[in-house]
Amino acid sequence: MGTVSKALNLLTYFNHGRTEIGLSDLTRLSGLNKATVFRLMTELQDCGFVEQANGDRAYRLGPQVLRLAALREASVPILSVSRRVLRDLSDETGETTHLSLLQGDQLNSLSHAYSRRHATKVMMEDAEVLTFHGTSSGLAVLAFADPGFVDGALNQPLAAHTNATVTDPNIVREQLGLIRTSGLAQSIGGFEADVHSHAVPIFGPNRDVIGALAVAAPVSRMSDQQKELIPAALRRAGAALISRIGGSAPASYPQAEPPHSN
Amino acid sequence: MGTVSKALNLLTYFNHGRTEIGLSDLTRLSGLNKATVFRLMTELQDCGFVEQANGDRAYRLGPQVLRLAALREASVPILSVSRRVLRDLSDETGETTHLSLLQGDQLNSLSHAYSRRHATKVMMEDAEVLTFHGTSSGLAVLAFADPGFVDGALNQPLAAHTNATVTDPNIVREQLGLIRTSGLAQSIGGFEADVHSHAVPIFGPNRDVIGALAVAAPVSRMSDQQKELIPAALRRAGAALISRIGGSAPASYPQAEPPHSN
DNA sequence: ACCAATGGTTCAAATAATGAACCGATAAGC
DNA sequence: GCTTATCGGTTCATTATTTGAACCATTGGT
Incomplete structure (x- = not known):
């Protein structure tokens, strides 16, 4: 080195x-x-x-x-673009939303927005490190990362953040399969107890996964209505963010609305 | 090296x-x-x-x-604190405001807020390098920097950004004297033509100057009323920002309101 | 008064950085 | 269509930098 x-x-x-x-x-x-x-x-x-x-x-x-961060934003304005998306998504769902980006081999939460509707909300910090196996964002990223990266992330002891954290790599891999077909990851109490979070992967210009967009809600507020609204809003917001940063989803990513001519 | x-x-x-x-x-x-x-x-x-x-x-x-910038903000939250101050100052004056910070031997504009009152306004970019002799922010910093630093900044060819830029180091030094007694720097068209800007220095916890807070207005909008309002608002905002970041002005800095008891 | 930390410093030995020349590819010039 | 220039990237013997054990000077705890 x-x-x-x-x-x-x-x-x-x-x-x-x-x-x-x-x-x-x-x-x-x-x-x-x-x-x-x-x-x-x-x-x-x-x-x-x-x-x-x-x-x-x-x-x-x-x-x-x-200074460097300001310049990075000038050339790749993902944070400033994401702020609008996060704000809108937070307003629409009434819950905390956050964007995490893959930096080297770790996933960092880098931008967030809070609900303006509820007094109680899931709190977030920027620059927080998210585990791949214990958060919906991490799972969303792993599901669309290349196999070598997944092995690197899962071939080590998986910490249990709560007693609901899945720490068996084989079960995690099963989850990844489901996420690949649905295009959306979930975690109920896996990182913090009583938090139900949803996440979608974010893809860059070369179709690689670069991070995840997530909604984190208290379990108590996850009504049947919210369970429909949040995934739908999240998919829309994810697609909007990807297009705004010039990214594009790989062919393997399940499209919400396949373009059909007639 | x-x-x-x-x-x-x-x-x-x-x-x-x-x-x-x-x-x-x-x-x-x-x-x-x-x-x-x-x-x-x-x-x-x-x-x-x-x-x-x-x-x-x-x-x-x-x-x-x-990630590093987010962590820096977590330990020294000057940018997030400044955003409120800039927003308020911009609303109060109706003009563009910006904060620049001394980084090594250069002064970088790092955060700004625009007027919501006027359609025409002075535009800014974050991470822009400001010259010491040609901007009100630069002059405000120099006026309260230590002599060695001032020499380093002025003992080199001073670029003329406009035909109103003062490029004679001796005249600049005279200006610095005035700024030291008034506590406020001005530049009329020195960096960009038709822009009248005011600035106050910002001091850190150890009483060193760490940057400047500035208001930039089109010359055409500088009415007599604005010429009174902007300096007053700027001084107030500067004092607020300094206190919010745990800084304090040196004894040599002219206090707007000397604390008097009774 | 002692002991165990801390931040900082020294200097010979070991290691990593350097730079001129070189490659293959692409694009411009004639 | 041939030459030339420039691009990003690579090589390897020479050289200069980094390294690490031991050593200071201060500080704070007991």
């Missing part, structure tokens, strides 16, 4: 639970030598990718990442 | 005018060897910091920067 990868990998240890990391912690987390970590962090600091919080203390992500 | 810095510096060649860069162009821009650039870009690509646009073509920024 090259030096640059090592440095950038250090950045992956930052997450919502750990927004600041000290030198020693980072050394332990990465398994690298302390002098190495120090030099890499110093260099990252010089470039503005990290900064030291209070005088001489722990490191946290720096301001430079904001 | 270390390898990591070289790799990260490659990312600085991306901007709004150049969201995609080919290998050869990047080689010329950076002055590095082509093999070096290739290897660095490959590594950046492996980490998701860049990606290749269409099959095998030019590079553009990758999705990983979005």
Whole structure:
């Protein structure tokens, strides 16, 4: 592994639970030598990718990442496009909606919208890591990812987030088959108890799955009416988002409305 | 300069005018060897910091920067906090407002809000680089930056964006003196013709200037009333933003309302 | 006063980065 | 239709950078 990868990998240890990391912690987390970590962090600091919080203390992500993110949005405006879609979907379903994107081998929740109808709602955080086996978004992605990727995701111990989480890889694979034919994934209490979530995969310009769009509702609010409305609205919103970002679904993806001439 | 810095510096060649860069162009821009650039870009690509646009073509920024930016916002939520302030300031003044942040030795416009009152307005782009001598934001920052930084910014040829741009460093320094006593910078047509902009500096937790908050209006709309309202509203908004991000102005900053007891 | 952390530093040894030349493919120039 | 230039990508001996064990100086806990 090259030096640059090592440095950038250090950045992956930052997450919502750990927004600041000290030198020693980072050394332990990465398994690298302390002098190495120090030099890499110093260099990252010089470039503005990290900064030291209070005088001489722990490191946290720096301001430079904001500039890059703004430029990424300028060239591939998926987040700004998704905001409208999420807002509309949230208004239509009355529930929390979120978009997650595949980044390397992990799935990150990156944008969300809340219901304006109900006081109680499922709460979300951006940049949260979603597991593939335990969330509807993860399942939607796996169902349309290539087999090697699926193996990589399932050939490791699957954590049980709740006692409803499916942790048997064989059962997960069965679910994926059903999702492939229906085009829609569900998870009832698999990630957080009492949350029923639906998700559809999002495809990029080269027909690869790049993430998932999801609706997360409290189980208690899933009336028969909602069980019809949410999947329908989600399919529509997914198709809208895919077309807005210039993506297209692969031939294997079940089309809601096959184009028929007459 | 270390390898990591070289790799990260490659990312600085991306901007709004150049969201995609080919290998050869990047080689010329950076002055590095082509093999070096290739290897660095490959590594950046492996980490998701860049990606290749269409099959095998030019590079553009990758999705990983979005995750980092979301985490940065989680630890230092200046952008989300600023959005409200910008929205309110824009509504109050009826003009375009924007926030720029100092990143390394450059000033980037990172968030903005448009007027909902007028059809014509000054347009903005996020992640745009602002010059220090030619914009009100730049002047506001320089006026409260340390002398070494000011020298670095002014001891180089100052570009003329319009024929109203002040390019004489001595005159700029005079302006800085006035800004220090008033606490507010102005630029009439210095960056774009027919745009009158006002700006106030934004200070961080350690009393250093970290950016500027600005209002940009068409010259034609700067009535006497607006000339009073905008500075007043801007000062209020600046103070609000500073307090919301846990910052504080240095003692040298002229306080709008000196706290007086009784 | 001690011990165990922390962030930061040193320097010889080991390793990874470098750059000139080279490839095959594509596209422009004549 | 032949030549030439440019593109993204690759090779490999030379070179310069990274590495890691040990070492400081501070800090905070007992």
